[in-house]
Amino acid sequence: MKIGCPTEIKPQEFRVGLTPNAAREAVAAGHEVIVQKGAGTGAGFTDADYTAAGAHLADTAQEIFATADMIVKVKEPQAPERAMLREGQVLFTYLHLAPDPEQTRDLLASGATCIAYETVTDDRGGLPLLAPMSEVAGRLAPQVGAWTLQKANGGLGVLMGGVPGVRPANVAIIGGGVVGTAAARVAVGMGANVTVLDRSVPRLSYLDDVFMGRLTTQYSDRGGLAELLPRMDLVIGAVLIPGAEAPKLIKRADLATMKPGAALVDVAIDQGGCFETSRATTHADPVYEVDGIMHYCVANMPGAVARTSTIALGNATMPFMLALANKGWRQACAEDPHLLNGLNVHAGKLTYYAVGVAQGLDVTSPQLVIKG
Ligand SMILES: NC(=O)C1=CN([C@@H]2O[C@H](COP(=O)(O)OP(=O)(O)OC[C@H]3O[C@@H](n4cnc5c(N)ncnc54)[C@H](O)[C@@H]3O)[C@@H](O)[C@H]2O)C=CC1
């Protein structure tokens, strides 16, 4: 199979879909790998690293989309990329379709087979291709939150850890999964006073055990959150209902109850955001204000640390990428129900239930489409 890896074109996105090591494995398995010149530069990989791994270089994304059987990327395809996707081609990348009807329409129209990293599952109930980027975004969230709290950035002017004699910042993390746990670790490490809210009591028990009194856990409901908000300096949104649009847990009216200059970091923005006033921002212009509350809503946070993120993502995607290449998507998905859970679109059919619910579209069972 010919595997193509174009340069990411989303603004400020420096990750790349294939590492040289992943390219080397694919070549060793008998595949041809074609990488756009310069695709790895932002993550610290040179064209020579790819050619040394046995990959070929292409001058343009057009050449890659026109000839590759499978496209391996990082971010959801942007409009010019969607226009180049072809019937019969496999796209393996993040999609986040639920809040994105335009992308959904274009992928359906392309006729391609689109497998989303973020809905591939594992047998422990996890999301193995989302988890490495959630680790990164979670660790970044208190860091960007602390930056947003600085006066020059519109914030309250509160230091996360306080100083002797001055109280630390109050930080609430809504959602105690991979992002939330990583965020809690860093926020606790910075000396903040941390509360984690989740709807899963087993998850709260786990966090209570692991953090041994260094944070507070709280069940996530409207009343409890409303009580908490007036005291919070920083709130990190980290909820997920896999594949679905994020529930709006902080409404616009709630902002008036918060301290002016408090910060919201909505990590769940790629699934539409869990605050009503969230809208996606970029690394170039990450923060905006609504009703006195600063919002940080960057949908590709891991792109800020592109080298760490590219290697972590490549480690996780490599076995699935190789299975797709070695067996073809149909057999690979038929043999692995977890990979089949990644199938969102095939040949004009939507195959992911939560996306259909979010957009009011008909869904075809993925088990049916792999039968052909
Ligand atoms: N902005 C960015 O750059 C990035 C965003 N993400 C996003 O971060 C979000 C979280 O991802 P993960 O931590 O990996 O998911 P996860 O599945 O590990 O954790 C989500 C947690 O949310 C909890 N939850 C669900 N509904 C809730 C509610 N109403 N209140 C409180 N908690 C609730 C679940 O019980 C679960 O523990 C996802 O939307 C993911 O796509 C991930 C990586 C990068």
Ligand SMILES: CC(=O)C(=O)O
């Ligand atoms: C998960 C995701 O959307 C990202 O890493 O950008």
Ligand SMILES: [Mg+2]
């Ligand atoms: Mg994202």
